[in-house]
Amino acid sequence: MKKAQFIPLDFQEYPVAEMRRRAADFYADMKRRRTVRDFSDRPVPRDIIETCLLAAGTAPNGANMQPWHFVVVSDPAVKRQIREAAEAEEREFYARRASDEWLAALAPLGTDASKPFLETAPYLIAIFAQSYGIGPAGAKIKHYYVQESVGIATGMLITALHQAGLASLTHTPSPMNFLNELLGRPHNERPFLILVVGYPQINAEVPVITKKALDKFATFIETSVAS
Ligand code: IYR
Secondary structure (H helix, E strand, O other): OOOOOOOOOOOOOOOHHHHHHHHHHHHHHHHOOOOOOOEOOOOOOHHHHHHHHHHHOOOOOHHHOOOEEEEEEOOHHHHHHHHHHHHHHHHHHHHHHOOHHHHHHHHHHOOOOOOOHHHHOOEEEEEEEEOEEEOOOOOEEEOOOHHHHHHHHHHHHHHHHHHHOOEEEEEOOOOOOHHHHHHOOOOOEEEEEEEEEEOEOOOOOOOOOOOOOHHHHOOOOOOOOOO
């Protein structure tokens, strides 16, 4: 068993006024993030993607197994294959698989089975969740809280890309098992989602949506004053 070793924590404390400002500034910036469906084909330097992936890789996760794999696709031929496979699934989804309730929930977003962004955007990042690890001799290594871990890392990647000045789209063709074969990923990895990354098209538009007010999605339980 590997023994725990400790080093000093590199923690940055700020005066409360500065904390408040930092929290508010970050919220203002995150509030501007929108899921984009109209991408420009403008190239993006690969090192920016690499740095954002490094940020995602710092995500807290189960037993530090880091149960994720990111496949960054910029090859137009592979992007085309992904588009073709995804659109085939989406046609099935919109024509048959989706319930009326689901289609009604999607109506305000104006989505359909056509996914040109899978070819237009400079990068598709296919994110895989490793259900278990594979040791040097091929032994299975148990992974913990895989969905939570990969979800957190994905959120951090989306955040990193946004603050670097890039747009993204979380795309989940379902089922997306075709990604294992197309991208040569092993059986211990399940496709989690495709993150489409690039610059938005000039004059891109996004659907009108609203976000819930804080009191509608958060509850504070505080010391009650004795009556
Ligand atoms: N995967 C489909 C449908 C879709 C589902 C949800 I939930 C969304 O938030 C958006 C789309 C598509 O990409 O069109």
